[in-house]
Amino acid sequence: MLELKLDRVTKRFGTKIAVDAFDHVLSEGVYGLLGANGAGKTTLMRMLCSLLSPDGGEIRFQGERIGEMGARYRRILGYLPQEFGFYPEFTAERYLTYLARLKAVPPRLLPEKLDEIWELTGLADVRKQKLRSFSGGMLRRLGIGQAVLNDPDVLILDEPTSGLDPKERIRFRNIISSLGKDRIVLLSTHIVQDVEFIADEILLLKDGRLKASGTPAEVMQKARGHVWKCLVDEGWAGRLEERWPVSNLKTVGDQVCLRIVSAEKPVPDAAACEPNLEDAYLFFMQEAENGREKQGIAQNAPAGRRG
């Protein structure tokens, strides 16, 4: 049983805390790391790849600190960075062969491994082409190809679907889904649908802190009773939007149908509805926001009135 344990992992850049006391244990399966831009996803992933060292806490794989494992950890690691750099003059085949050499893939296994990658990524027909001629989607697929080249136990994918068109995104999700067996796959994104169907567990990150975690069903369950649907005129819609997070807005004739995430009923004739993952995401983000506001009010209050 694989285990990647993050124990109060903290990273600061100057005065800004990018990741704040992140605690979690990852085992085999697909984990979706959800959070807004700047939530600390990339920093956390770079620490998991040992590209950054934590300022506090530690990361252990199978009980051993990854920083001390060095090349042994990198041997079981696959990583697709958010911005995937490549060598324009290399062909896809040469690029993968080069990385296979760096990833210590035994030469005798390489042809078989490459065939698997071509099949997985659908790049067999273009393997002799130079990478400069590849589209964004093809490069992302090549990126995931290189990440799994060494059959890693820990696969880190940082926003793998960003910039892809819907067809490529679906294709990519299917690839990731097929990789989730017998390994730890951590996938970061700010696109909720990317993880809704493939993640075994979702980690919601806000301002570097883990706000919620659980299976998609559990996360959605926590938002139950906080999602409302109502039909209002345009003037009201604007006011409601300012007050509560709106996960969907659709114009129906001269009225607007809103899907609102709120702890209380936003309008008297609003009807409770089943939350989806986007609703749950907004719910937890809003909850964190409210918590912070409350904390701010408490901190700003005169000392004599506290407590």
Add this chain to the structure above:
Amino acid sequence: MNLFIVELQKILSRRIVWIGVTVIVSFMALWMWESIVAAEDTVVDGVRYRGLEAIRKDREIARAWEGPLTAEKLFKILDTYGIAGYETDGELVRREGNWVSRYATNLLTDYRNREAPGTVRMLSGEALETEEERIARNPSYFCYTQNMDFLYEAAFSMNLLLLVLIAVTLAPVFAQEHQALTAPVLLTCAKGVRETAFAKCAAALAFAEGIYLLANGTLLGAYFMIYGTDGLRATNLCGIGAGIGFASLTNGQLWGINLAWGAFGMCLMCALTLFFSAKLRQSFLSLSAALACLAGGIASFYVFPVLFGFAGLRVLFRLAGLCSPFPMMLAASTGAAAMPVTAGVVLWLLISCAAGIRRYWRPA
């Protein structure tokens, strides 16, 4: 797939390499032809020969006189061919005689300090005794060394250009991986840290030394094809060998030392550039830092020895000058005795650069 080969191909795929090599070799070839070969002329038995034919004739004559250089031999040469005078039109426009008679004329006449243009007279009295004594004090082996001093200068200039080319080519080696965002993937590979750094360093070194040998080999090869290799047997190349304590070495041996020291210089330039590339992570900054080191080196040859007179300080300033390719310029002011010290400092710098690369090219 061999990592060394891949890294070497990455270096060689940069267009600047081939543009630089073409420019340097073309410039040297043109310079050599225009300044040396096309200007060659000699007079044998009243017939003037030019270009390659003149060189062939001079070599034939010089072979007959090859051997230890003595004042008696020079007198005999002047007896045989006469004093090699010159024609002038304000500037020197034509030299009489052949290479051998010109050599003897330069040493035993007032040719170098003439006051009346068009007339060259034998030295006499104290001046002649002084020259005879100098020749006896510095035993030399005489043979055809036409334009070896030019070759020396050409090689020095070319190697300075090569140092610049090395800095330009190698500044991106580590920096480019960061700038092109390929570093994160490399640094998370099992062999992406130590092996990659080693392969990059080895490829960069192979490139630097390869291009150095290629360029110098081409230059020397061209010289030897035109002038032959007779000059390698001579001692006291252009009088520089004696000045730095290498009087007994032949020109061939001195060139060997030159080339070895030059290779050492290229190695250091390579190491400095790679260190900056790994540390600064930006090609342009790395290049600027490497060129600043080279500028310091050049300044140490021409500026510091003039500004700071005493030897100890000059040796210190030589630290910056270690990138420069030739020991003779170095030794001309500090002496051959300083070479082991400078070699030691170069080694220390090389080790420091290697440690720096190891420190900066790695994950957290």
